[in-house]
Amino acid sequence: MMDSSLIDQLAEIVGQKNVLRAPEELLTYGYDATRDEGRPDCVVFPTTTEHVSAVMRLASEHTIPVCARGAASGLSGGSVPITGGISLAMTRMNHILEINTDDLFARVEPGVVVATLIDEVAKHGLLYPPDPSSMRTCTMGGAVAENAGGLRGLKYGVTKDYVIGLTAVAADGRVFHTGGVTMKNVSGYDMTKLLVGSEGTLAVITEITVKLIPAPEARRSLMAIFGDIRDAGRTVSEVIRSGLIPATLEIMDRITINAVEDAKGIGLPREADALLLFESDGDPAVVEKEAARIEEICRANGASEIRVAADDEERESIYTARRASLPSLARVKPTCILEDATVPRSKVLEMLNAVNEIAERHGLVIGTFGHAGDGNLHPTIICDERDAEEMERVERAIDEIFEAALRLGGTLSGEHGIGLAKRRYMERQFGPEGMAMMSRVKAALDPKNILNPGKIFEVTPCLTS
Numbered sequence: 338m339m340d341s342s343l344i345d346q347l348a349e350i351v352g353q354k355n356v357l358r359a360p361e362e363l364l365t366y367g368y369d370a371t372r373d374e375g376r377p378d379c380v381v382f383p384t385t386t387e388h389v390s391a392v393m394r395l396a397s398e399h400t401i402p403v404c405a406r407g408a409a410s411g412l413s414g415g416s417v418p419i420t421g422g423i424s425l426a427m428t429r430m431n432h433i434l435e436i437n438t439d440d441l442f443a444r445v446e447p448g449v450v451v452a453t454l455i456d457e458v459a460k461h462g463l464l465y466p467p468d469p470s471s472m473r474t475c476t477m478g479g480a481v482a483e484n485a486g487g488l489r490g491l492k493y494g495v496t497k498d499y500v501i502g503l504t505a506v507a508a509d510g511r512v513f514h515t516g517g518v519t520m521k522n523v524s525g526y527d528m529t530k531l532l533v534g535s536e537g538t539l540a541v542i543t544e545i546t547v548k549l550i551p552a553p554e555a556r557r558s559l560m561a562i563f564g565d566i567r568d569a570g571r572t573v574s575e576v577i578r579s580g581l582i583p584a585t586l587e588i589m590d591r592i593t594i595n596a597v598e599d600a601k602g603i604g605l606p607r608e609a610d611a612l613l614l615f616e617s618d619g620d621p622a623v624v625e626k627e628a629a630r631i632e633e634i635c636r637a638n639g640a641s642e643i644r645v646a647a648d649d650e651e652r653e654s655i656y657t658a659r660r661a662s663l664p665s666l667a668r669v670k671p672t673c674i675l676e677d678a679t680v681p682r683s684k685v686l687e688m689l690n691a692v693n694e695i696a697e698r699h700g701l702v703i704g705t706f707g708h709a710g711d712g713n714l715h716p717t718i719i720c721d722e723r724d725a726e727e728m729e730r731v732e733r734a735i736d737e738i739f740e741a742a743l744r745l746g747g748t749l750s751g752e753h754g755i756g757l758a759k760r761r762y763m764e765r766q767f768g769p770e771g772m773a774m775m776s777r778v779k780a781a782l783d784p785k786n787i788l789n790p791g792k793i794f795e796v797t798p799c800l801t802s
């Protein structure tokens with residue numbers, strides 16, 4: 338429990354109106370989009386890098402845990418302050434500082450909502466491609482700290498592919514800069530890449546520079562409907578093997594389709610076993626050719642119907658369907674546990690089969706959707722945590738889903754991060770030596786373990802490991 342005089346000192350740094358300390362106000366800051374919970378001793382809203390630096394100096398001096406927080410849409414428990422201390426809410430650092438149309442980059446504060454940046458650069462004919470389904474909520478700081486992916490990941494990559502420079506504050510309050518505004522930069526260690534995906538455990542990010550690209554001239558979206566999910570899985574592999582790179586290749590299974598239809602009523606085919614959603618973009622002639630080839634592959638692999646979006650409204654409705662997957666599944670039962678296991682793209686079918694087999698064997702309802710083109714599936718277990726017996730089966734199923742992903746050459750998380758949710762599986766993927774190396778990085782940058790303690794690592798990292 339933090340001494341109240343320390344909270345007074347924080348208020349002197351950031352101003353009284355930028356600190357919360359009343360228990361009822363703190364409650365909200367104990368959660369993210371998972372089932373995890375914690376309770377901070379106070380919430381601090383910095384508005385400048387200097388504020389963050391002064392907060393970290395004080396925290397370091399008194400060994401107070403600091404949990405950086407964006408919009409708390411995280412799906413691995415990253416912004417849940419499990420050890421108390423300071424919840425450092427970055428949402429009031431929310432300015433777009435520069436959109437540079439000569440050198441094609443943007444500089445933003447971490448609290449800028451991802452879709453705000455996407456919308457603003459679009460006004461200049463530019464594209465910031467990473468578009469998580471949560472983009473209308475989540476912040477750039479959270480997206481960088483989780484290395485968020487999105488629906489355009491297959492062709493354009495994920496957040497790390499666009500971050501070229503950062504300003505960050507170290508655990509002891511020192512402010513440092515990484516990267517810059519150039520497209521090429523190999524000076525020294527790539528500290529930018531180290532911080533991207535570091536989940537608030539190595540530094541607090543206070544400014545982000547991202548590269549931008551010209552917006553594509555044309556787009557075509559289509560939905561392919563399959564009576565058997567295995568045909569959809571085969572289609573994914575075939576599209577990738579054929580050398581096509583659509584911007585988007587997403588999958589939704591029967592359970593997800595019906596949950597979205599229940600929630601949104603947008604005319605999805607309830608009887609389908611799976612849907613694949615594609616978008617081709619770029620030069621109009623190339624888009625035309627690519628979309629025709631995708632259609633051909635879908636039909637050859639058993640698609641029963643193909644719906645091509647006739648205009649922007651229809652295109653938007655296809656995307657709404659996909660973006661609504663998780664919120665719609667979450668309405669079905671009181672508890673919804675979403676996994677993020679990712680496999681090599683040629684193994685999507687095997688992973689789908691493994692998930693279905695696990696669901697059947699444990700008598701569970703698992704809806705699967707995700708970025709199929711990236712091999713990044715989101716098996717989502719719909720259950721009720723008041724039912725202890727069911728939750729035991731759920732735990733076993735989660736274990737087996739990770740086992741299956743690792744067996745297929747995959748990874749624990751494709752985009753949601755490790756946080757609390759997957760930390761106990763880390764050693765299985767990286768072994769003791771792999772974990773020891775990561776621990777050394779953590780201990781070197783945060784020797785007092787005050788930056789988001791308990792995340793990524795189960796055991797407190799120390800230099801002697």
Ligand SMILES: Cc1cc2nc3c(=O)[nH]c(=O)nc-3n(C[C@H](O)[C@H](O)[C@H](O)COP(=O)(O)OP(=O)(O)OC[C@H]3O[C@@H](n4cnc5c(N)ncnc54)[C@H](O)[C@@H]3O)c2cc1C
Pocket residue numbers: 369370404405406407408409410411412414415416427447468469470471474475476477478479480481482483484485486487488536537538540541542543663664752753789
């Ligand atoms: C409906 C729904 C759909 C989603 N779809 C996607 C998707 O398509 N792709 C995807 O990748 N994710 C998705 N997510 C997960 C989530 O939205 C992303 O991980 C997002 O990037 C988190 O951003 P946030 O601002 O909410 O961060 P938070 O949840 O607040 O924090 C996430 C992590 O970042 C750290 N952090 C936040 N700000 C900073 C900072 N300034 N400096 C250092 N560390 C910081 C926190 O400590 C925490 O560890 C989805 C979530 C939901 C609820």
